[in-house]
Amino acid sequence: MSSSRSSHAPQPREQLAAQLAESVASALAVDLTNQERALLVVSGGSTPVPFFTRLAAVDLPWERVDVTLADERWVNGEHPDSNARLVRQHLLQGLAAAARFHPLTTAHGTPEEGAAEVAERLAGLSWPASAVILGMGGDGHTASLFPDSGELGLALSTDEATVAVRASSVPQPRITLSAGWLHKARRHMLHIVGDDKRAVLARAMGGDDVRELPIRAFLSCPLAVYWAP
Numbered sequence: 001m002s003s004s005r006s007s008h009a010p011q012p013r014e015q016l017a018a019q020l021a022e023s024v025a026s027a028l029a030v031d032l033t034n035q036e037r038a039l040l041v042v043s044g045g046s047t048p049v050p051f052f053t054r055l056a057a058v059d060l061p062w063e064r065v066d067v068t069l070a071d072e073r074w075v076n077g078e079h080p081d082s083n084a085r086l087v088r089q090h091l092l093q094g095l096a097a098a099a100r101f102h103p104l105t106t107a108h109g110t111p112e113e114g115a116a117e118v119a120e121r122l123a124g125l126s127w128p129a130s131a132v133i134l135g136m137g138g139d140g141h142t143a144s145l146f147p148d149s150g151e152l153g154l155a156l157s158t159d160e161a162t163v164a165v166r167a168s169s170v171p172q173p174r175i176t177l178s179a180g181w182l183h184k185a186r187r188h189m190l191h192i193v194g195d196d197k198r199a200v201l202a203r204a205m206g207g208d209d210v211r212e213l214p215i216r217a218f219l220s221c222p223l224a225v226y227w228a229p
């Protein structure tokens, strides 16, 4: 009896995605009562897919919503590693297809060449964002603020919107929103799953060296943590 009940129970990661989608949708709805357009900044990687699917199904005035990314791999928009591709496939669907998406890449060959054009694009959006949804890697990186990147110090300190990033831990060059611009939001949420990431977050909360675990740059935003096993 109890086993058949549990087989119908929502999976924790699905439940988490639904709760995050509900919070983000309500943030957008509230902000859209006070302003013409609202901005949502999302992360890529594997974790956000169920969140995107849930959010895409919410009835909102999506035509007044701008969506951009916290970071991107410098690859074309059809590449399997493209965060823009992920957003197009899973978030900009159904009702949410009416949202306006602002990718972080250009036709330039490198992020160093394209970063200024992307920064100009971002400057035209409605900051502060309604919400910035961060992810986190097992090394404590968030967006593309990597502990092993030579550009980490710049990304943590610059007033510019974007920084071109290279890190030996990842295959492609990247572009990231700087920490300063990621801070320009009314709400910050961290979406992570699994015991490994819980342990990394616990370690981050126990110290203050941002260069060791860059997620520390956002721990006092305040940051709402959405975690499931």
Ligand SMILES: O=C1O[C@H](COP(=O)(O)O)[C@@H](O)[C@H](O)[C@H]1O
Pocket (backbone or CB within 6 Å): 043, 044, 045, 046, 047, 048, 070, 071, 072, 083, 134, 135, 136, 137, 138, 142, 143, 144
């Ligand atoms: O490289 C990245 O990784 C993090 C986390 O990714 P996940 O696959 O473990 O969910 C992500 O937040 C970041 O945006 C992405 O570019």
